[in-house]
Amino acid sequence: MDLSVMDGDSTATAARGAGFPTLPGDDPDWWRSAVIYQIYPRSFADGNGDGVGDLAGVRQHLPYLADLGVDALWFTPWYASPLADGGYDVADYRRIHPAFGDLAEAEALIRDALALGIRTIVDVVPNHVSDRHRWFQEALAAGPGSPERERFWFRRGLGPDGDRMPTGWRSNFSGDTWTRTTNPDGTPGEWYLHLFSPQQPDLNWNHPDVRREHEDILRFWFDRGVAGVRIDSAALLVKDPSLPEVPEEPAPGAHPTQDRDELHDIYRAWRALADGYPGARVLVGELWLPDIERFAAYLRPDELHTAFNFDFLARPWDARELRASIDETLRAHAPVHAPSTWVLSNHDVTRAVTRYGREDSSFAFATKRKGTPTDPELGRRRARAAALLTAALPGSLYIYQGDELGLPEVEDLPDELREDPMHERSGGIDPGRDGCRVPLPWRGTAAPFGFSPDGASAPPWLPQPAEWAGLTVQAQQSDPSSMLWLYRQALRIRRAEPGLGDGSLQWLDAPDGVLAFARGPVFTSVTNLSAAPVPLPEHQAILLSSSPLVGGLLPPDSTAWLRTHARPAGHLTT
Structure with missing residues (x-):
């Protein structure tokens, strides 16, 4: 397929979208507490045996996702693209990349997922297009x-x-x-x-064609039943037309390429468009902003519904750091009445199991280096604790595919197989993001671990480590000590507990290095980030624990969820 000549002339099918289903009794606030599972299509499941994940593979595994307990799927770009940047270089928003399937299959996937109570969120990339567009x-x-x-x-x-x-x-x-x-x-x-690669020329958002085209793209996918859009690089669209250099310390709104005040008019127009559809069609922004107040301004009632909270993800495994992030996030969201979001990793970030096993467990793109040592067991233990901690926090929860299996970052990929432009453009210093994009292991004891159909001749587009034989869905699904079992139980409890999801959090008195909070009158979460075991508060039952107790104590790097007696409000600290 010659992507350079795509003309977007796929709108003739748009009329079919008018009859797309919504969930019965659709809750307009579903997004405030939703568990949203991120799918990187190339690496989720290969339905046709060519070594590349596709929509047919996702459709085959929808029962797995329903059993996991997710409310929505977020797909990274599945559009026609030369894949110079993993699909974030879009050549045509109205066509599906031929390696993934076609538009009819995308429509069928949206319907099939809805039949299981799962909504679909698609990615839009408004800052730039492919140079083949x-x-x-x-x-x-x-x-x-x-x-x-x-x-x-x-x-x-x-x-x-x-x-x-x-x-x-x-x-x-x-x-x-x-x-x-x-x-x-x-x-x-x-x-x-091009703020990204040369294959991704930036659009001029001062031009009316650019604004009209993206509003038409939203309509195209809303007409096909998608429940929302995730907006890539949402703070970068508008540039200062005078093209000044970046000040050493830009004043708020004065950076020439980031977080400019004109952005808010764009998102108000998008929100009005989304609100014109039945049900709640949500706008989710990818906003990497250090100023939490500027971040929250995008979440006013007439702008974006939610935005990714990267601050929490970037913090080290430290009680003071994580509590500060939680407090700052909740405080910033409160005035605009928007729910917080919580995420441990995604397709751009070193996987949590690897990151939390490092001496410096924080994350920043600027500090990614090849050869950084990690302790896999420590990382796995902390990632289990972090999974329960985040699932208990107020708001919505994002899970990146494979985190529920405890997959580590694959750091020994041959350089000649790396495709991420961050690796090449750093001169090979930055390992890039391919290590968190390796295809998932589903079953069996050898690659491709059920990623492709039995008998497929093409290997997965990135090689899977042999040691992943113990991390397949098949190996974990009946093992109560596995990461998959932990995630399934956590999401089941999260859905059943009235105090979880959107709502308030109340901190409890706790020793140094311990985060303890109540969600509602009878649920308590305790995370021990200290170096010593700690006693649990008085409780009726342990609902779930990321690690076995030792002598009745919660060991280091562990989280426990407790059923507690109803307590007077005065017992809690805020």
Whole structure:
């Protein structure tokens, strides 16, 4: 398929979306407490045996997801794309990448999931498109000063020959943010902006075509029954048209490419569009913002419904750090009445089992290095404790595929198989994100571990470690000590307990290094991040524990959920 000539002329099917089902008695607030499972389509399950995950593979495993207890699926981009950045370089939003299936299969998947009570959330990538997108190809052909180029950020270079980049901005993928074009006669041309890779030219959100097109994309997928959209790089869309350099300490809203105040008008328009559909069609922002107050401003009642809380994910395994993150997050969300979100990892981040086993268990893209040592057992124990801690916090919960199996980061991938541009653009220092994208193990004792059908000749697109034989769904599903069993029980209890999900949290007095809080009058969560076992508060029963008790004490790096006696409010500290 020639992705360079896709014209998006798939809208003829849109009328079919009018009759798409919604859940019976659909709860308009479902998203406030939802458990949302992230699917990276290339790596979830391969239905046709070509070594690449696809929508057929997801449909085959929908009963597994229903049994796990999730409320919604979030798919990273499944659209037509050259896959220069794992699908975040979109060539056509109205077509499915042929390796994953087609539009009819996506529609069937949405219906099949709804039949099991599971909603679908799709990814949109509004900051940029693929360099193979029709618009960008037209802009290259049209030349300087053309209307086609106004949809992007084409500029003449600095210096008498225009041979210097228009700005010194640095890329989120390391390296430069401008690439120079070549004119038809072979001479150097204008430069175009790309905050990510050169294959991802940034769109100009001051242009009405860009705004109209993305509103049409939302309608296209809402018409097909999706329950929401996750907005990639949601704080980057709008740029200062004067293209100033980045100040050393930008004032709020004054960064030339991030968190600009004009963004809020865009999301108000999207919210009005989403609210025009039956049920709750949610807008979920990917917002990496250090200022929690600026972060919360995107969650006002007429803007985004929720946003990813990366602050918690990035903190080290330390009681003071995690409590500070919880307190700051809940405090920032309270004035806008938005639920918090909690997540331990995703397709961009070192998996929790590996990260929590390191001396520095925090996360930052800038500190990723090859060869960082980790303690797998320590990481697994902490990841189990963290799973229960996050599942007990107020708001919604995101689970990245494979975290429920306790999969570690695969750090010994051969360099020639790595596809993530972060690895190449860092000169090989950053291992990239492929290590958390290795295909899932489902069954059996040897690769491909049921990822592909029996007898498939093509190997998985990334190799699976041999030691994953003990981490397959088949190996874990009847083992009460497994990570999968822990997740299934946790989500079952979370759904049954009236105090869990959205709501309030009340801290309890606890020793140093211990996080203890109540959710409602009879549920308590205790996480021991100290170096010594600790006694549990008075309780009627232990609902679930991430580690066995030792002499009646909760060991280090463990979480327990307790059924407690109803207590007067004065017993609790806030």
